[in-house]
Amino acid sequence: MTVLTLDGFEKRQKVREAAKALARAGKAAIKAHPHVVRMAQHFNKYFKWDLFQPYDYQVKWFESGSSFLLRYLSAANRIGKTYGAAHEFAYHATGLYPAWWRGFRCEAGTLWAVGISSDSTRKVLQKELIGTNDARNTNAYGTGSIPRELIVWDSIVRRGESLISLRVRHASGVESEIHFYSATQDETVYMGQSIVFAWVDEQSERELEIIAQCTTRTTTTKGCIACTATPEVGATDFYAQCRDDATGEIYFQNATWDDAPHLTEEVKKSLLARIPYYQRKMRSLGIPVMGSGAIYPYAPEQVTVAAFEIPDHWLVLSALDFGYSGISDPSIVVSVAMNPDDGKKYIFTEWSSEQDRDHYANSHMPDYMAAKIVGAAPNDWHEATNGELDFEGLGLPGIVVKSPHDGNGIQPGTQQTRAEIMREKGANVHHENFEIPPDLAPLEANRRSLVGSINLLAQWFQDGELKIFSNCLGLLKEFQLYQWVKRGQRTIPADKNNHFLDAMRIAAIRVRDDGEAMSSAKRKKRQDVAYAAINDYAQAMGAFAG
Template structure:
């Protein structure tokens, strides 16, 4: 027994009927939408991505036109009929790959759900198929569609795949997938491209990437508003890669909206959602761990001020890892003003995928490289199977001045995660914890540090963990001879990246 295939509207019947009813201009306005589409400057820039890139991403505000530009370009890639606003050298899919398969061009559109697919990407690409005359009113012209689209069984008006006529005389096929489908639905195909809309599971994204490996000119295209914050997919694109690139588009870049419309959208957007909805900044999940405005935390105190005060203590808090582990090594340096009980974070170091000696060298090269280092209890667990040395032992042997014991609370016990967060939160709320404005990595983590289902999301939080350790270990900080920190390390962090091989600031 075989499943019955469900088909959508017949483009030939629609064409024949509508050409009798409509004038040529009316027909073109309705069924050749792409001819009349004028992309904004930001949309045009994204559409003209370097064809050598293998992964591209557009982070955009809500209602800024990210789905429209994605589907407008997909229609051109699938058919090979490019508009003048895509430059001749950026027309990536003109020539079919030399592989055997049913169509010259094959792609997927991946949405979060069938309902979202129907209302956004599908509507933009093929039109409203629930309307008897709606097929072909998207960015795919009615005259470019070959045969009836195949529909998803049991889902009213949801397209499974559609075939188009290419400029070469061959055909292209565009399939639709959703992130709610089992991973097995993403197996087997050989694709030129897939377009991924909105945040979703990294495992499914990587499975889609595997579908591109046999096609040398293939590409992944992601468009999203980062509603899930800095999840794994978001962070993949934050890692340096020569053939991966990100574009950003705010609501103010949406040229199809008037100034009044933009103001109305801003007015009805909750204040806590505005960074995400208006500017495309990553959301903070179901609740920020530290819901305090950054301006209330930032300090611009000249380090020379600390170096002239004898009541200042200094030390590092660290979130230490096995060398080369998936998580990063995080360290924060702070001066503690005992008179005012204010802890000033003045520097931070974050390194990923490097061994313990390299991590240690990054601290040792700092003017305060021999300041005391406070650390969490799990650092005293065995870290070397051969010698039985703990992680603390390894860091101490490599050259750090490790505290004699892990940080403890007032009961002399190792504090739990929530205890540490409470102490940090109390200091932030009362102005007793300040962070230097140039600590860019610290503030990036701060913005994304959030809870989901009331639990802290333990991703992208290495400097947050180091800060928590530092606050809980404040009584272990020591007086130390001042080293001229201000003269060497006063420049903004972004201008002095660390060389992961030498540990020295660049």
């Protein structure tokens, strides 16, 4: 059994140095020793990994593999993200690691390279690993990160320009097998395999399913999964899972133009000038502020302000989003203030039933939402908390509350609507549910249009007419995750990561017409019994009253 080593590296370097010396000596020396020059050229072409000198961010990324089996690199464009990842892949496939390597190591086995499409896999991963995006061009094999002499030629499976799989020689004396996949393929292509390493490049609509397959296939081998992406799609569920991981099982790293020394200030300035404004942070910093699917394509610093005290004469309004289970869909209260002098609006407080769920299981119910708003503890609060916790309201007991349309829905187990229940508990719920004022969207036929109201807010954010207090963390998290999605031929807002955002839309659009002064919101109002009983039926029947 032949065992491969890296001894050849020093020999190849000596040949390269000799060729450089001949070049310095002149044409006569080169003519006298042409084989040395040809050999150096051969090594430079087919042993690219000899010349790889990782940047600091790449070394850090590689070293993370020694402690984490799932790793995510969110990187700017043009900094060597894919080039570096291809070298890591080559090290694992061959078992030949450079002396400076401190990252994950694996035995010979099966490795996956997964791109977002068949074209992407061929043009990016196949090109970086093998050296060509045309599998028929065998002369170019070995000009990528995997040296030519380690390719097992009779193992190559290809379909036209695309490589399907091949084997490479491993330092242990056996062979590793490499499979090329795309995210558009059916999940069945992954089944029945155990793998030692998976490289998933760029974001795709099916990335969660692909990562689940990779995780399953690396379980018995204790293999590693490396994900590299410039987050063009935005802060997807998987991106957020990795970035916000609290388990300690996932490694997340960000890399920017400043991490790539080959990008001079002049080059960065030129690149930035030619990139659309809304993509600049994503492409230069590797952060998903403007993914192509982002509904609100603005960086946090563009839409936030530091919290300040709302003046008493400003108009304020709270808006609701009703949760039905309280687990995956919490109930929300969001409050907005409007400066009557210039019309600018500020989202200044937020509350989610998740904040109180550990203490009060029904914190998502309308009666509890009302209690929270008016600052009056539920009757069973003392019992539910064993008397160990004081009840805290939201501090604006008299604020006008605007309900979405499902506020007219009957609360299960009662004969009352959600809005009626809240009024009965003392909340100052407005008698009309949300609609877009005609003058704000004169061409919008649907007065409750989701897309129409999103467009309004997007324009306000762009114009600086709407800001969010920087301490509204739940809202800001959703703000970066909210995405457009394809449904057949239509593009619509995703029905997730939208609870705070739905309440924000209602509050921001209605505060001008339904808000009351902050000074009034601070005072608890005494509900008129007749008003509390108002519903659509009662209003209609009022026309017949004598």
